[in-house]
Structures are given as C-alpha cells and as structure tokens.
Amino acid sequence: MTGARATRRQALFGGLCLCCLPTLGRAADAFSLDEVAPGVFVRRGPDAEATAENNDAIANIGFIVGRDGVLVTESGGSLADGHWLRAEIAKRTSKPIKYVLLTHVHPDHVFGAGAFQGDAPTFVGHAALRGALDARGDFYRQRLVEILGAERTGPVVYPTLEVKEPAEIDLGDRTIRLTAHGTAHTNCDLSMLDTGSGLLFPADLLFVGRIPSLDGSLLGWLREIERLKGMGAAAAVPGHGPVRVEFAPAIADLARYLTVLRDETRAAVAAGRPIEAAVRTVAQGEKDRWSLFETYHGRNVTQAYQELEWE
C-alpha cells in the first residue's frame, strides 16, 4: 500500500489522474483517509461496482471538523462503510457529529447514514431527496442486501433538514454553504462549499476518472455545471475520483463528455439512427478517457437518447 499512498499524495498536490491506481481489489479495511485540507478528511472510493468484498465503499466519503462539531460530507455506501467512517472519525476527534450530508439518492452515498443515527445528527438533504428515497430506497436496499446481506446494508435514512434555497451551516470557525441543484446527475443533487478550506464538494455532480452516470437530465447537468463554475472554487472533492482535484480542468473534462454525449445523441436522433445503434456509436471517442466506460456508457446513451428524442 505504501506505493499507492505515495501516488495518492502526489496526485493530491499535483492534480494527477488516479484512475490507474490499483484499487479494485482493495478490501474495505485497507482504506485510509487523506487530510485534503486542514480539518477536512476524505477517503477515496475505488472505481468499482458494489461487491460483497468492498461493502459498496466506492464513493469518496469523509468529514469536516469544525470548532463546534463534525460534519460528515458523505455517509458511505453501506452500514458497514458508515461504521468504518464513524470509527475513523472517533480516532481523530471527540467532537460531536452534528451533521450528515445525504448528497443524493444513490446507494453508494446514502446507506452509510445508519451508522450515524446513534449520534442523532441533522441529516441534510435536497428537498427532493425524500421523494426520491420513497421511490427508490427500498429497491436499492434490496439490491444491496442481495450483495452484502441485510446486516451490512443498513436502513434507508431520511433527511431531517431539507434544502431548497441556498442555506448555510455554521460549524463555529467555518461555514458550509449548501446548494440544492436542479435535476442533473439525479433530481436531488446537493453540493456544498466549505468556507474554511475553500473546497467545493459537488458530490456526484463531478466525476473524475470514473465515467459519470446519468440518472437525471443531461441538459440539466450541463446547466448545473455552469452554476458550479460560478461558485469560484479552485479545488474540489469529487464524488468519485481522486480525493482532491483542481476544479477547472476536472469540470472541463466532465463537461466535454456530457457535451459530446449530447451532440452525438442529437445527431443520432436527427439521422433516425435507432437507440441500439446509437449506444454503439455515440461518444466512442471518450472510451479511453474514463474507467468503467463499458459498464456505464451505453446506459448513459440510452438515458440521453430518451431525453433528447422528444426535443
């Protein structure tokens, strides 16, 4: 692991791509947290699918230590993953866990929440998260139980603070600015900006290295990218990818993928090319730029096609 750690350190400060890091087979207990800014700790999720071995610990999760307490930036992909994070927090601070962010409905971002229920924090989510969890929570839970078993999966936890308009959380020495986004990656994406470090946490509105997955609106995502750019952050903690990246080039890569996806899907629709042909041809130039391309790209084209064929 030493070599991988060194590489990650370099990437942290050099902005290098981490998608070639040999993380796929790594066991959950071998994970570690990086202090990406003073008081800000992030664990890199590997570019993998949920498996029995990895506890669905595939997203970048972590926490921010403020003067008055701790804010969990992402809860984890399972109860087991959440417990791991809970234990890591306890190793570093005895301050109370006051907030847990549920950045959107996807299982790799919300099923860790159960591990924090004992702390009775405020669970913060987008105003549309409750509805999305109602629609999908049980479905996701059953899928995850099939992989991990019920005990390691955990419950569906609902937000206790629902964000619609821009909001702020005061941790004493640092303020967290929350933004509830329009339908983009999903219909309930919540991003935050930590004024203490200047770091932007776009959650899954920013994928780096790992292919983005489209589950909301392609056109909406491109709009929200412009909004993220307007926040003026120099560095960000993406939902998937290295634990800290330079924001401008990272968001430019994502915008390029989504733009090519949009333009080539539109062209396919206009040419009367059916969906099954479009999934084989659209945005194939992006193939070598993303990990898990084969797993998710065709599905992204399917989603984009359904959205754009009605334009």
Added chain:
Amino acid sequence: MKRLLLALSLTLSAAALAPAPVRAGATDSDEERAARWTEIKKSIFGDRTVEASETAVKIDAPARALDASLVPIGLTLADKDQVKGLYFIIDDNPSPYAARFSFGPAADPGEIKLRVRVNNYTNVHAVVETKDGRLLESAKFVKASGGCSAPMGMSDEEAMKGMGEMRMKFSGDPQGGKPVEATLMVRHPNFSGMQMNQVTRDYTPARYVDKLDVTYGDKLVFHLEGDISIASNPVINFAFVPEGKGPVTVAATDNQGGRWEHRFDVPSASN
C-alpha cells in the same frame, strides 16, 4: 415480492401463469426454461402446434441489456407477405406476454422494433402467425434484471407528464407505393404495477397502453395489444405501404380508460 407477483398474475393478461419464483431466472436449467415456455405457449396458443423456425422470425436483442427497463428489440420477418400476426413473449417477466401485433392490408411487416422491460435472465420468444394458420417460433436469451420493478423516474407525476402525446417520424421515399418506414413515439409511463409510489408508499397501479391501432387512410397497418413489459414512453418502428390517401392515424387506449388519437401527414415525395 412473491405476493406481489401472485397478485399481478391474476389481473394481467397472462392470468393462467404461475409467477416465476424470485431470482429464478439467472440459475434455471435449460429443462426448466423449456418447461416454462411449454406452459406459456399452452396459455396463449392452447393446443395449437408451434413450430421452431430460426428463419421465419429473427430476434435482434442485446445478449446483456445495458438498461433493463429499456431493452431494444428488433424482429425481422422473412416471408412478410405471408405474415398475419406477431407475438413477443418474455418468458420470465411477471407478465410474460409482452405484445401481439395483428397486421392489416397497409402493413409491410418485414421488420418491427420495440422497447421492452426485462426483469430477469430469460428467454424471449417471437412467434409468427402466418395467413394459413401456422405458428413459427424463435428464441433468444437475454441477460437483464429488475427491468419491471426498477423505479422509472423519481416521481409518478413527472412520468405522467404529457401522457398521450405522440410523434411520428418517417423515413424512406413515399413514392409509387413503396414501403415507408415510420417510428411512432407515445408519451405514456406504462407503469408496470411493480414500481413504488412515493406519496402513498404503495405500488403505483399498473397503467399501460393496452391497445393501439395504426391506420393509413381507411386501411389498417397494425393492431397492437400491449402489456406491462413494454418500456415507458413506447417507441415502435414499423413500415407501411402508402397506397391511396393518408393520413396515418394512431388510436391508443390504456387499461385505465385513457384514450388518445393523433393524425400524421406523410411527407410527400415532392418535398
């Protein structure tokens, strides 16, 4: 889950079928699959003989679905002048009988495309009914899971938007009675009855396009009977022979009394 499937099989068209056991599809043996198909055939065709024919109808489907709730299916019919009807069946779906086309005099039934949901690792079957009453089947194995129960959007309200709206795109040259290819798009959630409703915390009742007629002028192109296995916002590719005067008319109903009709002018060759 099992209880739900039982309830569904009583209310939907494949009423006589026992529900597929949960998670059976991925591990079933060939014998079990064959037995299931025999059972399905009996419920749909009774005692009629269904002959295997790889050539009468060719199924184009992904071996592994990219998106189980939208699996594109292409059906190519060899002897199209002899075709009277076409059945499409997804053996291990909760309601396997997905679609039945009956072709009319204005049809050119050489190729049909549609989008379906696939809930499990399953055989899919296409059966052609010829004008002289023969039934010819072919099969393909598709790996997919969860296509029927997968939540569609994040809200039912969103999914119902614009219900009944339709579009039609034409390609090919509508000259001298040559076949014209058309793509019909229908806005309709086609709720499968297995998706959770966010407000009531209950399953959204099945609501799907059950009958759809496409005519050219006063001649039938096809009549379609559909079911919950058709993907939301149904899209159907077909061809017709533009003899005489148009327009193309599409009349659709759903199982909850919804009724929609739209007319489309075929672009003239002079354009």
